[in-house]
Amino acid sequence: MRKQFLSILALAGALSAQQVVAPTPEQAGASGGEDVGNYNVTNSFETGYRFAEIGGDVGKYRSDVNFGNGIRLLGSSFSVNSKDGHGHWFDEILLNTQGLGNDPYQSATLRIEKNQLYRYDMTWRLDEFYNPGLAISGGLHQIDTRRRLQDHDLTLLPQSKFKFRAGYSRNNQTGPALSSVQEFNSVGNQFPVFMDVRREWNEYRLGADVELAGFKFTILRRWDFYKDDSLDNGVSTLPPSPGTTLLQQFARSEPYHGSNPGWLGDLVSTHKHWALNARMTYTGGRRDFALDESALGVGLLGAASRQILVSGNADRPILAGDFNISVFPTDRLTFVNNTSVHNARTVGDSTYTEFDNSTGLGTNLNFRYLGVRTIANATDVNYRLTNWLGVYAGYHYSDRLITTIEGFASPPDSGLDNFDYLRNNHMNTGTLGVRLRPAKPLTFNLEGEIGRDNQPLTPISERNYHTVGGRVDYRTRKVQLSGQYREVYNVNAPLSLSEFSSHSRNYTGNASWSPKDWFSLDASYMKMHLDTVSGLVFFAANQLVQTPTIYISNIHAANLGAHFGINKRTDLYVGYSITRDTGDGRSTAILPGITDPVQGLLSSVETFPLSFQAPLARLSLRLSPKLRWNAGYEFYDYREDFGLLGRLQNYHAHTGYSSVSWSF
Amino acid sequence: MNAGGGADTIPNAFSLMSPKQVIENCLSCHANDFSKANIRRSEHTLNDVACTSCHSIHHAVTPTHLLAKKQSELCYGCHTGVRAQFEMPSKHRVNEGFMQCTDCHNPHGAFAATWRMADRPRIVEQALGNEEPCLKCHMDKRGPFVYEHPPVRIEGCETCHFPHGSTNTRLLRRPVVFTLCLQCHNGAGTFGTRNNGETALSRTHNLLDPKYQNCTTCHVRVHGSNSDGFFLR
Numbered sequence: 097m098r099k100q101f102l103s104i105l106a107l108a109g110a111l112s113a114q115q116v117v118a119p120t121p122e123q124a125g126a127s128g129g130e131d132v133g134n135y136n137v138t139n140s141f142e143t144g145y146r147f148a149e150i151g152g153d154v155g156k157y158r159s160d161v162n163f164g165n166g167i168r169l170l171g172s173s174f175s176v177n178s179k180d181g182h183g184h185w186f187d188e189i190l191l192n193t194q195g196l197g198n199d200p201y202q203s204a205t206l207r208i209e210k211n212q213l214y215r216y217d218m219t220w221r222l223d224e225f226y227n228p229g230l231a232i233s234g235g236l237h238q239i240d241t242r243r244r245l246q247d248h249d250l251t252l253l254p255q256s257k258f259k260f261r262a263g264y265s266r267n268n269q270t271g272p273a274l275s276s277v278q279e280f281n282s283v284g285n286q287f288p289v290f291m292d293v294r295r296e297w298n299e300y301r302l303g304a305d306v307e308l309a310g311f312k313f314t315i316l317r318r319w320d321f322y323k324d325d326s327l328d329n330g331v332s333t334l335p336p337s338p339g340t341t342l343l344q345q346f347a348r349s350e351p352y353h354g355s356n357p358g359w360l361g362d363l364v365s366t367h368k369h370w371a372l373n374a375r376m377t378y379t380g381g382r383r384d385f386a387l388d389e390s391a392l393g394v395g396l397l398g399a400a401s402r403q404i405l406v407s408g409n410a411d412r413p414i415l416a417g418d419f420n421i422s423v424f425p426t427d428r429l430t431f432v433n434n435t436s437v438h439n440a441r442t443v444g445d446s447t448y449t450e451f452d453n454s455t456g457l458g459t460n461l462n463f464r465y466l467g468v469r470t471i472a473n474a475t476d477v478n479y480r481l482t483n484w485l486g487v488y489a490g491y492h493y494s495d496r497l498i499t500t501i502e503g504f505a506s507p508p509d510s511g512l513d514n515f516d517y518l519r520n521n522h523m524n525t526g527t528l529g530v531r532l533r534p535a536k537p538l539t540f541n542l543e544g545e546i547g548r549d550n551q552p553l554t555p556i557s558e559r560n561y562h563t564v565g566g567r568v569d570y571r572t573r574k575v576q577l578s579g580q581y582r583e584v585y586n587v588n589a590p591l592s593l594s595e596f597s598s599h600s601r602n603y604t605g606n607a608s609w610s611p612k613d614w615f616s617l618d619a620s621y622m623k624m625h626l627d628t629v630s631g632l633v634f635f636a637a638n639q640l641v642q643t644p645t646i647y648i649s650n651i652h653a654a655n656l657g658a659h660f661g662i663n664k665r666t667d668l669y670v671g672y673s674i675t676r677d678t679g680d681g682r683s684t685a686i687l688p689g690i691t692d693p694v695q696g697l698l699s700s701v702e703t704f705p706l707s708f709q710a711p712l713a714r715l716s717l718r719l720s721p722k723l724r725w726n727a728g729y730e731f732y733d734y735r736e737d738f739g740l741l742g743r744l745q746n747y748h749a750h751t752g753y754s755s756v757s758w759s760f
Numbered sequence: 761m762n763a764g765g766g767a768d769t770i771p772n773a774f775s776l777m778s779p780k781q782v783i784e785n786c787l788s789c790h791a792n793d794f795s796k797a798n799i800r801r802s803e804h805t806l807n808d809v810a811c812t813s814c815h816s817i818h819h820a821v822t823p824t825h826l827l828a829k830k831q832s833e834l835c836y837g838c839h840t841g842v843r844a845q846f847e848m849p850s851k852h853r854v855n856e857g858f859m860q861c862t863d864c865h866n867p868h869g870a871f872a873a874t875w876r877m878a879d880r881p882r883i884v885e886q887a888l889g890n891e892e893p894c895l896k897c898h899m900d901k902r903g904p905f906v907y908e909h910p911p912v913r914i915e916g917c918e919t920c921h922f923p924h925g926s927t928n929t930r931l932l933r934r935p936v937v938f939t940l941c942l943q944c945h946n947g948a949g950t951f952g953t954r955n956n957g958e959t960a961l962s963r964t965h966n967l968l969d970p971k972y973q974n975c976t977t978c979h980v981r982v983h984g985s986n987s988d989g990f991f992l993r
Contacts, residue, residue: 116855159929160849175823190823194857201858207824223858227930237980245897267899276977297899299888305794314794318889322899348993352986354904358889366791373797375871379889381904385986387993406987412904416890418871422800427780432801436872438890442913444906446986462989464906466953468914472878476801483778488806494877498914500953517954523877531808541807549877554911554919554944554958555951558877569838578838596943604840620836622844630943633960634967641967645943647934651927653844673847677927693968704935706927708849734849740935 117730118146118753119171119194122667122716124724125759134179141172144726144755146199152734152747155228155238160708161732162226163751168197170755187211200224215254221245228745241271241293249301257308261316263301270294275328289346294325303360310367316360322383324352344393354383354409373420381412383444403451410444430478435471442466447508463503463512470496486531495522498553521551523558541567552588555596555630561586576608595644598628614661624651636694643694648680648703667716672709679703685738705737716757724757774817779810786811795868802869803883809838814867835861842924851925864893864923875916892916894923905984909991910953911944912983938967941975 119142129138147165150157171194178187188209195202202222209215227239245267252260275291303316328348358379365372387406420434442465449459472494480486498519503512525547532540546562565582581603588596603623610616626649633642657671685700714728729752736744774782783805790796799805804813816828827834832854836843846854853859861867866885872878874890887896894917895902901912911919920940921931934940944951947960965972976982981991 116857173823192823201853201856203857221858223853237976243897267897269900276980295900320888322902324900356888360889362794362797364791364794364797366787371791371800375797377890379891381902383904383986387987389993404987404993406993408906408986410904410906410986414874414890416871416874416886420798420801430780430800434798434801434872436878438872438874438878440874440913442904442908444904444986446906448987462906464908464989466908466910466913470874470878472872474801474872474879476806478806480778480780486808490806492879494879496877496914498910498953500910519953519955523879525879529806533808539808547879551950553914553951553953555946555949556919556943557915576837578840580840582841602841604844606837606840608837620840620843622841624841624844628943631946631948632939632942633946633948634938634942635961635963635965636968637966638963645939647939649927651844653847655843655847675844675848675927697968697973701934701936701939704927706849708847708927710847740929 117712117714117728117751118144118168118726118755120714120716120724120726120728120755120757122724122726122757123173123759124718124757125722129175129177131179134183136177136179137175138759139172139174140757140759142170142726142755142757144168144170144753146170146751146753148749148751150747150749153228153745154747155226156734156745157732157747157749158226159228160734161749161751162200162224164198164200166198168195168199168753168755169193170195170199170753172196181211183210185210209254212253212255215251217247217249219245219247237276238274238288239271239293241269241273243267243269257306259305261301261303261305263299263303265299265301266297268296289328289348292327292329294327295323297322311363311365314360314362314364318356318358318360320356320358322352322354322356324350326350328389346389346391348387348389350385350387350389352383352385354381356381369424371422371424373418375416375418377414377416379412379414381414382409383411384409401453405449405451406446408444408446410442412440412442414438414440428480430476432476432478434474436473438468438470440468459507461503461505461508461512463501463505463514465499465501467499468496469499470494484533488527488529488531490525490527492525492527493522496520519551519553521549521553523547523549537570537572539567539569541565555588556598557588558586559588574610576606578604578606580604595629595631598626601625616659618655618657620655622651622653624649624653626650632698636697641694643698645698646702650678650680652676652678665718669714670712672711674707674709676707676709677705679705679737700738704740707733707735709733722759725755726757727754728752774812779805779808779813782810782812795866798866798869798871800869802867804867805869831860831862835867845922845925848925848927850927850929850931852923852931854924863896873916875914881918901983903984905981905986907985907987907989907991909982909984936973937975938973 123140125138125140129136145167146163148163172192174191176189181187186208188207190207193204196204200223204220206218207216221244223243225239225241225243227237247265249261249263271293273291273293274288276288297320299318299320301316301318303314306313356379358377360377361375363374385408387404389404392401416438418434418436420432423431444464446462447459448462450457472492474490474492476488476490478486478488500517501514503514505512525545527543527545529541529543543565544563547558549557549559552559561584563582563584565580567580568578570577584600586598604621606620608618628647629644632645635641653675655673657669660668662668680703682703686696687699690696690699710730710732712728712730714726716724716726718724732749732751734747736746772785777785783799814828814834815826817826819828820826821829822831845851854861864885865883867883870883870885873881873884874886875892885893887893891902920933922933923931926932928935932940945958945960947957949957952958967973971977979991981988981993985991985993987993
């Protein structure tokens with residue numbers, strides 16, 4: 097029994113080959129639980145102290161990792177199961193938590209179920225996201241918000257042919273942020289303004305499933321409501337440039353509220369030689385908005401004070417449908433055809449009014465319509481020639497129509513000047529694949545795909561592309577080996593100026609070895625090479641520049657993890673992960689010999705070498721059958737070779753924890 | 761007592777079945793489930809990844825769904841490249857336990873994507889009825905906006921972002937913002953919704969001036985705006 101228990105612990109360690117040091121995967125208490133009356137109960141709780149000591153760019157650390165100091169309920173697991181499946185109020189309760197107490201990533205899941213009567217599932221999550229910098233981070237904005245997500249789903253009569261569903265989901269984001277707004281002083285400086293983020297989304301669901309005469313029909317009605325009441329308020333704190341007067345005060349209120357009621361219907365039927373599935377969804381989106389912005393000071397155009405009022409609404413009804421039919425003429429042949437339609441129409445108007453020093457500068461009415469209609473059909477054939485050889489092939493056709501209307505009126509009652517645009521394109525793709533299984537644990541997959549689009553939307557969209565990939569797997573109980581190669585090559589260059597080609601090559605290898613109950617090893621390696629050529633057009637000191645540019649990323653990523661069970665009481669896990677972008681091999685951001693400032697700028701953004709590594713070690717000691725002591729350490733090291741636009745965001749961090757896991 | 765017969769003596773041993781037989785056996789009970797509506801055309805089925813590749817009836821290690829391993833470890837077992845992306849500096853928090861692969865993906869197969877050309881990605885779950893799953897959490901990017909940034913709505917978030925992880929901040933496909941924007945906004949060809957090329961920079965933008973190298977410093981509503989067609993407010 098003890099050996100069995102340790103085997104489970106060893107397995108748990110092997111499965112946790114991930115580079116986050118806590119919580120501890122090994123749990124306290126007997127894996128089989130304890131009987132209490134008519135129920136079997138398991139429980140394990142882990143509480144401890146997490147520490148982090150950070151050097152270098154703390155903002156970047158918080159953006160990437162964000163673990164801090166303090167006492168946490170690092171993890172917990174609790175289950176109650178009726179032994180005969182006939183509990184009075186419930187047959188199963190499952191509760192799992194992680195990170196509660198102040199970790200940046202927290203979650204709790206709960207399931208309560210009574211066989212044949214009801215099932216309730218709840219998920220609650222919290223994510224604390226921090227993003228540093230303003231202009232210094234490539235135009236990204238500082239944000240320090242918390243996002244809380246929760247989902248509740250109740251199913252009545254879950255094993256019946258008539259099921260009823262009800263659900264509720266909530267997502268809210270709150271916290272401070274900095275926003276740069278389009279207000280300039282006379283020398284064109286931007287102004288960071290404090291922003292109080294307050295966003296909230298709520299969804300309510302009601303539905304039912306009915307099985308009748310070999311068909312199952314699902315219907316779901318949903319109502320969701322969104323509101324964004326974020327506020328911008330601030331006074332400029334930038335030092336004045338000589339001879340200029342700054343923007344002195346700024347305030348903006350921008351409420352944005354709306355709803356998205358929707359329907360979903362689905363019909364499924366499965367038989368020996370055929371199966372079908374049909375789905376239809378409709379969502380009607382609507383948003384009402386208003387913006388009131390006032391600024392005091394001297395602006396770029398010399399305005400002393402300005403107020404802007406914007407109001408309007410936007411609608412987006414979306415209709416999507418799918419029809420899927422599968423035919424199985426023989427046991428070896430499968431034929432699947434799928435047709436899908438998607439139609440989204442975004443339409444809205446926005447009235448813009450501007451006052452300058454209390455003088456009305458006028459009111460404009462803007463109207464926009466963006467319609468996207470896509471029809472796609474895909475056919476896949478899967479044929480198993482022998483038990484060790486199979487082939488599959490597919491053909492996909494999609495047709496897309498984009499309709500744009502841009503309207504403008506000034507004053508608003510003068511009649512709209514409309515400009516209409518239509519854009520139609522279609523894409524054909526074909527796939528072919530072969531599967532080989534020469535021996536039971538050994539499989540090979542080879543696959544290729546080719547695609548052609550006659551008029552892609554953007555210069556980087558897929559136009560003329562192909563992919564080639566292969567995979568080999570060897571899997572036994574104790575050894576798993578796999579290797580994969582995938583190459584994607586896309587050329588989208590109808591003109592020399594818009595020259596675009598993207599070529600990625602991805603090599604991966606993975607090895608897992610569990611020779612003994614007390615030892616397991618897991619290692620993986622990936623190389624991802626990307627080179628992209630694109631045509632840029634911009635002005636540099638009033639000179640028009642038209643030039644191709646290249647971007648090269650050469651990422652090597654490796655992961656190694658080993659688990660040891662020592663003396664049947666101790667579990668040790670050591671791991672290491674590294675991501676290294678070697679770029680194109682250059683030693684300086686700007687290639688030697690470049691003196692032209694434009695070429696220097698382009699040279700500096702062609703590649704961005706860096707490294708990110710995280711070694712860790714974790715020890716878990718079983719003090720008694722119901723008590724474990726755990727400790728772990730993880731070091732993070734982030735290094736940029738050149739820096740982003742000349743600024744290095746390097747950091748290192750010593751993180752770790754000590755905790756106790758117990759069961760009662 | 762140990763029967764000692766092994767899998768050969770079990771009338772319906774999954775270990776002796778072909779992947780298709782495994783799927784058909786399981787679907788005899790689990791077919792009428794909305795989440796498995798596309799299992800016959802899913803990438804997993806085409807590649808012989810059957811139910812028992814991920815689920816273990818007798819030795820499940822997860823409290824729900826009878827998974828043979830923790831979910832992310834199951835996926836990483838084959839998708840080594842994706843695993844590496846989740847260990848990059850900028851990533852969605854899957855390893856940290858905040859998210860799971862199934863928040864965005866349906867391993868049993870998904871409906872045709874409602875973005876791009878409806879051909880790929882092929883195993884990404886739609887959210888909110890018929891939209892990209894990113895919008896389930898990032899609800900402020902959903903709109904509708906009077907001024908949509910067309911690629912966001914038409915081509916999808918992955919036009920500019922890596923969905924799993926990246927060496928660049930905010931999962932961007934380029935480390936420096938202007939290179940990301942300008943590779944489309946070069947005015948060339950017949951691209952864009954107006955068929956005359958994506959709008960290029962105006963003369964007032966001197967790209968040698970650092971403040972113009974950070975496009976989103978001014979174009980703050982790059983995902984869509986109600987007040988300004990250039991996404992300035």
